[in-house]
Amino acid sequence: MAKAENGRVIDTEFPIEDKFEHLPAPTKKVTISRGLTSFLTVQEGCDKFCSFCVVPYTRGNEVSRPLSRIVEEAKNLADAGVREITLLGQNVNAYHGQGAEGTDKGLGALLFELAKIDGLDRLRYTTSHPNDMDDELIAAHRDLDQLMPYLHLPVQSGSDRILKAMNRKHTAKSYFQVIEKIRTARPDIALSGDFIVGFPGETDADFADTMTLVKEIGYASAYSFKYSARPGTPGALMDDQVERQVADERLQALQSLIKQGQSAFNQACAGQKMDVLIEKRDA
Ligand code: SF4
Missing domain, CATH: 3.30.750.210 (Transcription Regulator spoIIAA)
Structure with a gap:
């Protein structure tokens, strides 16, 4: 409750609802520009x-x-x-x-x-x-x-040792197996992923495994980040943090490889006919 300038009491409390109940009902007024x-x-x-x-x-x-x-x-x-x-x-x-x-x-x-x-x-x-x-x-x-035909399926690292330290509960091999099943089901699927470089304890050999995975999967796009410790997570308490400069260099190398994969994917699309959804007109 709050007191307004005219002395009246205003109810400023929100009813306690299920967090999923806050989504507004859509209106019929959706237009191409909206x-x-x-x-x-x-x-x-x-x-x-x-x-x-x-x-x-x-x-x-x-x-x-x-x-x-x-x-x-x-x-x-x-x-x-x-x-x-x-x-x-x-x-x-x-x-x-x-x-x-x-x-x-x-x-x-x-x-x-x-x-x-x-x-x-x-x-x-x-x-x-x-x-x-x-x-x-x-x-x-x-x-x-x-x-x-698009799937964003993060893997984070190509090294089983790092995947274990990340507590991802999968291996590089099991990730490959899932990708193979998906590609069999939908051969034209465009794959995307997430990668973290410089996770505590990541060696040159671990990073090389990530680069190999990226080459072998052939992503249409991917997001890559340098590890930064989040307070309260187990990773933040791990020793063996990777030097900043090393992590920077790995990120650059990974992003360059991802870019190459992206251009290869785009080039492979040249000449194909695809349906597109035009979301809005340029003003
Ligand atoms: S813990 Fe975080 S990164 Fe891991 S699956 Fe859940 S949301 Fe994704």
Whole structure:
């Protein structure tokens, strides 16, 4: 409560609602200049506890919205003119929302439901963990035209030793295996990833493994960062921090390799016909 200048008392409290209830209902007034694309949060939090990441501490355990609520909201967005929805979550492919029968449904099942909505031409999701790319989700990439041939699947490092120190719970080999399954399901998929260089204890040999992985996967794009310790995470307490100059040099080398991969991907697209979604007119 607060007191206004005229002496009246004003209620300034917000009702306590579920954090997912804050999303505004879309209006019918979506125009080409206001946006044909929309984000839709389907889950929050993460149970993975990678040793460099604050998400499990700041956002808490993984929580998924019920499937029917997401479908209803997506229908409203489609009715309002939205043509492309990107499903959001800190670890989006860990989604396990309650379905109509009361059992949990994965992200693949959710995508199959969303693909039935008239007018919704494009679906995307981000960000994912390799261990949560299950068969139903990979089948969605194979079977759904609406699911765009793009996947952002962070790996962070190509070194098993560093992946273990990062508590990623996967190896370089298991990442390759997942990528192979996805490429078999959707050969034209454009892959993107995240990389951290200079994680505590990273040697030249570990970094070389990352460079090898990047070359072998052939990313269409990727994000790369120099490790910086986040207070409260296990990584911040690790000895053997990598010298700044070494980390800088590794980042430059990695980014240059990623750029080469990106141009190779772009060149391979030359001459192909692709549908595009024009989001807005240039003023
Ligand atoms: S990096 Fe991703 S998977 Fe790992 S703890 Fe953070 S949000 Fe979870």
